[in-house]
Amino acid sequence: MTNSVPRLLIKNGTLIDGSGRDPVTNTLIVVEGNRISHVGGAAGSVRPETPDDTVIEAAGKFILPGLVDAHCHISLHQGALPGAKYTSSAEFCTLWASHAIGRILRAGVTSIAVPGGKWFTDVTVREAVDGGLLEGPRMVVAGRALSTYGGIFDPDPYPAYEGTPADAAGILCNTRDEFIRETRKQCKRGVDLIKIADSTWGDIQTVADDEIAAVVEEAHRHNVKVAIHSRGSTSTRASAKADVDLIYHGDWADEDDLDIIAKAGMPIAPVLTSPWIGVEHGAAGRGFGDRVRDRLRAQLDTSFQMIRNARDRGIPILSGSDTGNASAFSHGKWHGKEAELFVKEIGMTPMEAIVANTSSNAAIVNLAGEVGVIAPGRLADIVIWDNDPLADITVLQRPTEISLIIKDGRIVDRTDGGFRQLSEEPPRARMFLAG
């Protein structure tokens, strides 16, 4: 043994590398330590196999980068747990989030952006993953979402006269100074991302233009990104002008708004999966009436057209599922759904949808050039699938069709670590409407 760095050799599989390049059959991929050192044929530059190498035979299988989900929550909604008195406590949220990240990783998702959660749970869980205490995806996380009276995070259970309780997922900011103060507080505590939240449906703009701009200026001075829940035309336009890093939703952005976004250069993550779940699965019994469902259906149609218009302008379209937003959005279940909607409803090719779920999402998790593409020098986040997602994009929704997950050069233990499968859907679970 001349080299002590552990080596993984993945042989004979079909590589779909995440860059959009055509698939390559019969590849050899070599991982040394936590990085990819070789991709291609069995060239002479590769050191001969030794008994110390881990050799993975991937003939007939499909090798992709680990998926990147640009919109996951891990502590925003806590499921039911018999015997737990207060599932919104910081203690319970931390346990819940620690459980959730394992399920996300075992679905082939090796990086996530977490745009909003409770307490500073998500910061702590990210630190625990980074420090090796927990196994989970790479994470960039926000704190509580910054919202005004009447914004999506100031919903009916928290009427304005009460303010937001300490365990709410949003924090009320009603003046420019309050937005700046909360941004500073969250930056100090170690967030990667500030989440601003405008109105639920986008029919009114609840956060003023100068408040959005003030948050962006403050956060960027701390090297922290800003994402906004913005469905309306004027809030989306103001976000583009303020140079936010990512616009979630953007449903009502018209052609002029999209021109401004295209010029400003930020991506849009439409997050079609959550309203789709609401329409398809948000039936009675989940506090979700016909009127809301009809409105979500109309909202989806608006979003589909907006995204087609955005795509025509070359605006990057990111893929995010809103997993964990509500009890129906189970961790590990829906991360690949957005890709299917991109293909079936927007008209992307399966390859474009794969790129949207891999390399296009790398920048929002602060890992541009590091993850999302399988190439020499990149971090070794790799998923080997049994079936071809280019032939059937819904493969990405089926973790049962994963043969191996590698994160940071290590093979992920795909047993559930002894965690029980929890009841996800208490009888009167609220649907948060895609915050």
Ligand SMILES: [Zn+2]
């Ligand atoms: Zn969300």
